[in-house]
Amino acid sequence: MGDKGMKTREEIQQEILEILRGRKSPKIMRDELDEYHAGDLAAALDQITIEERERFYRLESDEDLAEVLEHCDEADKYLEEMSLHRAASVLAKMEPDVAVDLMKETDSVKKKEWLELMDAESRSRLQSLASFDEDLIASRMTTNFVWLYSNMTVREGMKSLVEQAEEHDNISVLYVLDPQGVFYGAINLKDLIIARRDTELSDIIMTQFPYVYADERIEDCIWIIRDYSEESIPVLSSDNHILGAITSQEIAEVVGDEMGEDYAKLAGLSAEEDLNEPLQQSVKKRLPWLILLLGLGMVVSTVVGLFEGVVARLTIVMAFQSLILDMAGNVGTQSLAVTIRALMDDQLTPKQKLKLILKEVNVGTLNGAVLGVLAFVGVGVYIAFFKGMPIHYGFAISGCIGISLVVAMLISSLVGTAVPIFFKHIHVDPAAASGPLITTITDLVGVVTYYGLAWLLLLEFMHL
Amino acid sequence: MGDKGMKTREEIQQEILEILRGRKSPKIMRDELDEYHAGDLAAALDQITIEERERFYRLESDEDLAEVLEHCDEADKYLEEMSLHRAASVLAKMEPDVAVDLMKETDSVKKKEWLELMDAESRSRLQSLASFDEDLIASRMTTNFVWLYSNMTVREGMKSLVEQAEEHDNISVLYVLDPQGVFYGAINLKDLIIARRDTELSDIIMTQFPYVYADERIEDCIWIIRDYSEESIPVLSSDNHILGAITSQEIAEVVGDEMGEDYAKLAGLSAEEDLNEPLQQSVKKRLPWLILLLGLGMVVSTVVGLFEGVVARLTIVMAFQSLILDMAGNVGTQSLAVTIRALMDDQLTPKQKLKLILKEVNVGTLNGAVLGVLAFVGVGVYIAFFKGMPIHYGFAISGCIGISLVVAMLISSLVGTAVPIFFKHIHVDPAAASGPLITTITDLVGVVTYYGLAWLLLLEFMHL
Known part of the structure; x- marks a missing residue:
């Protein structure tokens, strides 16, 4: 040591x-x-x-x-x-x-x-x-940057850097202005350091350096400027003068915030919460969402109520309602999470969106088929042997459950993918809006498929 | 322009x-x-x-x-x-x-x-x-860094930098070795640039510069080194020689990956999925989780089955089962998301953990009280006026629903907070493990409370 x-x-x-x-x-x-x-x-x-x-x-x-x-x-x-x-x-x-x-x-x-x-x-x-408004990229900029003029020599540039560096220590990238003060390009400090002192600065200026305008919205430009992976990117006024800089650390933080917020919304929080946030504020943030869900839950209950007749004649089917609804909800959430993630990060073409929907539906259906078979066998054995009912009776019920699982999972993955894409398309925040709608739709699909099938197959057809 | x-x-x-x-x-x-x-x-x-x-x-x-x-x-x-x-x-x-x-x-x-x-x-x-193993911080390091010896002058340091900068362009922070090659500290390039050429390098060396060891696990050190917000942090071998550097961009990326993965796990995906991932791989990634959920769902169904007698005598109560279970699940998910986020980011003390649990329970109970009252009034009116049943009958049922909502939401927020904290404590990944357990527990609590209360209050006490 x-x-x-x-x-x-x-x-x-x-x-x-x-x-x-x-x-x-x-x-x-x-x-x-x-x-x-x-x-x-x-x-x-x-x-x-x-x-x-x-x-x-x-x-x-x-x-x-x-x-x-x-x-x-x-x-x-x-x-x-x-x-x-x-x-x-x-x-x-x-x-x-x-x-x-x-x-x-x-x-x-x-x-x-x-x-x-x-x-x-x-x-x-x-x-x-x-x-600057919090939505705008300019609200995240710093005035800690160093600038040089394009007509300086390397020696003059170095001298100007040393003078400015006392105050401003973001020096990995130096911005360059033309003699009128308009943004011209940027220099990597590394290139300035290894350049010969008597050459012109213009030899090492990158004129195609990325930039953003102060009034661009964060969510519109953050993923793009992140992909340039520069140490800092200048923020320009509408007449192309430099107002400030967005550092790579700030970019990473903004990206993290955007991602965290989207995921928080998925979980039914209207914004990311802070550990130290007062109780009252947390209650207020979450209550509107819960009231909305309660209202939608009432709609589902009304639909379930329509099948009271089926349950009255064949009570055992109601024991498996939660199974169908939970599984449909789980699959819907998986597709939703994948879709939100994809919508966050990329500018998807219509073709890519269609591909995503088709893939999710395929995944949902394949998984549904596996689970449907498992449920058919498992529930059938359970009803026939542990509940002591006739075998054909047990497997008729578990058949309903198996088929309902496949149908519900197919539709849930379709809904879980298509709904957020639709919301994104009409410029409504997909992460916040999708959750309650998808839960409601998957619940309704699950209930109608399951009880509908039970009514048709077990009561009308088999006369159980 | x-x-x-x-x-x-x-x-x-x-x-x-x-x-x-x-x-x-x-x-x-x-x-x-x-x-x-x-x-x-x-x-x-x-x-x-x-x-x-x-x-x-x-x-x-x-x-x-x-x-x-x-x-x-x-x-x-x-x-x-x-x-x-x-x-x-x-x-x-x-x-x-x-x-x-x-x-x-x-x-x-x-x-x-x-x-x-x-x-x-x-x-x-x-x-x-x-x-290096993917879990270790060393797997994320780069060999793109510049080092100087502690006994150099500023002029010698500058010369060495210019030589190395051709190959290595991470130069915001320069690492310093003692004459034996052991990590000694670091220099901000800014300080080197503004220092007088004939002074000793040792005047501007930061000897308390942070570092990590190559064999530290990413999840153990990433949040700590992020908080130093340095442009890069050296990675040392066990004998304190520099093996490489972790750049701030890499740190941000790792933090993003860790967060994204944790959130993806919350949504029941075993890892973040790629848009271009083959169908088969996505099916394989999600299926184990869904099979686990199916098994747990069977447990819930078995418990619901115990209340068949209640439903047989009073079919209308089953219409509101989905309402109770959905709301309990929603509240559990909210608490879970807040807790996972808190566990991710901070080293929480036992006192802070207790505070978090108490707060979540309070939020859940307060929200539960509001929703319970809304449901009591709403469902009561609905049953009495739209289903055309006696008023005392309607409000007895909606009373059961209201009370069940409060109890289920209280317990769900407790479970949603305590379960991930427990998993973290026993070093099991809280994001992956909590989801299915919490859904199952909230389902069971909801079912037992609701049907139990319906049996006790409506059948045993009111003899409906």
């Missing part, structure tokens, strides 16, 4: 807590804390008391504290623990996009006070970032 | 297709294609015929083709369209981690042939990367 022992993350946490809880002089403590990564200090903040955190705030400079808070999940809470003045100074030093996100989570009175206490430059930067 | 018109992404695609389908000389076509971003060329590959793609392969150099394929979703398909020799040379030029991923998707005969046709250095690099 050499003479330098490597510490585990737990040991690092322990050391930080010991320093913060120790009795050394502020100067020594500060120097000692300086040795740790901001991410480790952020993790330690979660584990200490508010008094210990206040001590930490006093020790750190605005810059260092800003960097630590950028790594904190609960940075909004910590900012509110500070004085108004201090919070405003720290916010001004944070990455602008992170600061804007934090201020969105704070009540508007406090937000206003913070902005008033900031220097004019920081205030106007944050306000202009915050002015 | 200045004299440079900005093109939309669609226009760029159109231009590329025109070049590829045109009749210009290879030299001219190649120069024209050189003007486009690899991501745009990759998108164009999807839209052209195999003959046009073969033309494209002949035009591009190995390096350029490798870069384009790194942006393709279907790179494995394109590699198989090339000759064995060409595919091997292109693979050798790709980012090693991407190349390894691609080779995993190819059958082993072809993979072996490709490796044999490569230069020895590329082969051994890819083979050593591929040797």
Whole structure:
């Protein structure tokens, strides 16, 4: 291991807590804390008391504290623990996009006070970032980027980079403007570094570098710009000047948010929930969906009620209703999840959509056939031998169940695929809208097939 | 707009297709294609015929083709369209981690042939990367990183960087080794650029830079290293030498995969499915889960069968069984989704887990109370007025339904939260294991509560 022992993350946490809880002089403590990564200090903040955190705030400079808070999940809470003045100074030093996100989570009175206490430059930067609608890509951009002019030499470019890098550390990609300030292209820092000092910058400019416009909607452009896999992508105003940059980390986060939200909607949550969200808010978020489902459930119950006559004459069939409905629901959910995932990620052509539907129906039918046979044998044996009924009686009922399973699974996979594609087509969010409709349809199909078949086959035909 | 018109992404695609389908000389076509971003060329590959793609392969150099394929979703398909020799040379030029991923998707005969046709250095690099188990973080690392020695000056460091940058372009963070080759820390390229040339490198080294060991499991370390938000994090051997690096893009991708997989499992898919996956494979992936659910569904049916007597005497109650079971299932799924999301992202303390369970139970009970009242009134009115039965009769039944809803939703939210926490605790994948168990438990609770209450209240007590 050499003479330098490597510490585990737990040991690092322990050391930080010991320093913060120790009795050394502020100067020594500060120097000692300086040795740790901001991410480790952020993790330690979660584990200490508010008094210990206040001590930490006093020790750190605005810059260092800003960097630590950028790594904190609960940075909004910590900012509110500070004085108004201090919070405003720290916010001004944070990455602008992170600061804007934090201020969105704070009540508007406090937000206003913070902005008033900031220097004019920081205030106007944050306000202009915050002015973009949350749906727009510009709301996720940072002003942390470096730009050069296209007519510079490599030496001049390097000099300009060194000057700007003090303030702006997103330097993997450097943006290039033409002399009128219009976006011209980009340079990989790597190419600038290995270029000869006396050549022209124009030799290493990538003029076909991707970009987005500030007013593009996130969901319309995020999957596309992700596929370029650049370290950052410039955000342009409508007259092609650079307003900011979307970093690859931000892109990954936005993609994750979009995916997480879609999946949360699938599970009947109207948006992703936070562990720390108040009870009342969670209730409010989920209730409308549940009331809708209750209403749709009533519709299903009314239809089931139509078959009361069948159940009255042959009570045993009702024991297997839940089996048919559960299986149809499960298959519908599987197809729905696959379809939502496919709709999320790709721009599907009509041909691909048809292919997806056909494939899901085939999968559903094949699986339905296997399960139908299993149910036919299993339920038949169960009724005939464990319930002690005649064999032909048991297998007539289990035959109904087997056939109903195949039909219900076929239709459920069709519905589970076609419904979200339809919603996407009419520009309604497929993840949110599909769930209740699909449950209802699969329930109805299952009930009508099963009891209809039982009535036809068992009562009308076999006169059981 | 200045004299440079900005093109939309669609226009760029159109231009590329025109070049590829045109009749210009290879030299001219190649120069024209050189003007486009690899991501745009990759998108164009999807839209052209195999003959046009073969033309494209002949035009591009190995390096350029490798870069384009790194942006393709279907790179494995394109590699198989090339000759064995060409595919091997292109693979050798790709980012090693991407190349390894691609080779995993190819059958082993072809993979072996490709490796044999490569230069020895590329082969051994890819083979050593591929040797790590897919669960381990090392399987996601790249060998694209730059390292310096801790005893260099800034000038020497810069010189070494320029030499290495030709080959390795992940340069936002530079790793530092002590003279024995042991990992010592890291330098932000920004700090190297703005440092004075004649100072010591040691002044700008971050010695508490995070790292992972090659044999750490992805799911154990990915959420932690994500929180450091560094551009890249070194992967160390057990004797603290650097084996490779995990880039922030790779981290984001791994996090996305983990999340996507967990959500897919929730929907009853054993793993995320690909749009282009063969039918047979999709059937095989989903069937085991469905057979398990069928078995569990049989258990529920057996229990429902125990209440045949109740239904025989009071057939109308069976019409509302689906309502209770569906609502219990919905609430269970909501709690499950929230819990899986919480378990995924955080290292929860026992106290936080208890808090989560209590909160979910409260949300479930409150929502249950609202729905119970709605159902009591709604179903009561429906039975009394639309089915034309006595009022006390209607509201006795709807009372059973209301109470059952509250009880079933309370228990479902408890089960939906506690079951995944329990599975996580005993180190069983909570996303995969929870679904079927929760459906079964909520079904059983719903059935027993509803029919039990109907028997007790309606038959035993009210003698309906």
